[in-house]
Amino acid sequence: MNMHKPGNEDLQRLMMAVLDGEATPAQEDELNRHLNADAQLRREFDELKSIKHTTMKTRLTEPDSTLWTSYWMNTYTRIERGLGWILFSAGAILLIMFGAWELTKEWLTDPGLPVWVKTAGILLGAGTIILLVSVIREKLFLHKNERYKDIQR
C-alpha cells in the first residue's frame, strides 16, 4: 500500500471497519471503489482479511479449572497479607523508636559513662539519621524520575 497517499489513515480505518463488519453500506461501496482502482491495496486487504480469519480460529489457552475455584481465596490472601504487613511494620517502627528513645535517655543520663563515649554515641546516632534520610530522599527522587513509571500503554 502506498503510505504517502492522501487520506491514507482514513482508508486504513475504512478497511478495518469493513473487515470487522462495522461499516455502513455506503462505506463498503467506497472501499470497493478504492480496491477496484488499486490492485496493491486489494492484495493488502485480502491478506488482512486472511489474517483476521486466522487469528479468529484461535482462542486464549484455558487454564486449569482449579484456578477459578481458588482465585478469590488467593486474592483475599494477598489483601490480608498486605494489611498484615502494614500493621506489623507500623507496630515495629513505633516500638523500635520507643526503644531507641528510652535507651538514649538512659544512656545519656548515666553518670558512670565518660563524656567522650556519650559524644561518640550522639555522633553515631546523628550519622545514622543523616544516612537514613539521605537514602530515603534518593529513593523518593528516583521514584519521581523513573522513566517508565507512568507508562500505561
Add this chain to the structure above:
Amino acid sequence: MARNIHIESELLDRCRTGDNEAFQALVHKLMKPAYFHALALTGNHDDAVDVSQEAFVKAWKSMSTFDTSRSFYPWYYTILKRLSLNMLRSRSRRKETAISFLPGWVEPRSADTPESRYEDRELAERVNRILNTLPVDDREILVLRDIEGYTYKEIAHILDIPDGTVMSRLYTARNRFRLRMKESGYEYA
C-alpha cells in the same frame, strides 16, 4: 463471544463502603476477563495470575477514591496494564526467559477432524509465535478484537480511547502481524 465486563453500580457502591462480600462478587464476575487480558499482555500463565490478582488488591485498596458513576473495568484495566508492563520490564531487566520462549498461550478454537486438528494446532503455534514478537499494544488490541471478539465500542471503552484510535491501532497491529507472518514463511491463499 466477548466476556461480560459490566458491573452494576449497586455492587460498586457496596464495594466502596468496604463490603468484603461485594468485592468477592466483583472478583468472581471479572476474574476471567482479568486473567485473559493479563495473559494477552504478559504472554504467560503465572504472570497473568499474579498480575490480575495484584491488580484486584490495588483496586480494593483504592476503592474509596473510585468514582462509582464511571465504569469499573476500564479503571481496573489501567491498573492491570501498568502492572503487566512493570512485570515485562522487570522480566527483561532480570534477563529472564524471553516471551518468545514461553509456553503457548494461544490454542485452536475447535477442530473437526484429526487432519484439521493438526493443521489448526500448527496454525495456533504460528499465531502464538508471531504474537509474542509484537509490541504489547499490538498484541493487546489483536487479542481483544480477533480472539476475544469485543466490538470497537467495547474496546474503546476498555482502553479508554476513541473509536477511531481503535481502528488505527487495529490496522497497525494487523499490518505488522501480516508482515511478520509473511517473514515466517506463511503463504496467503
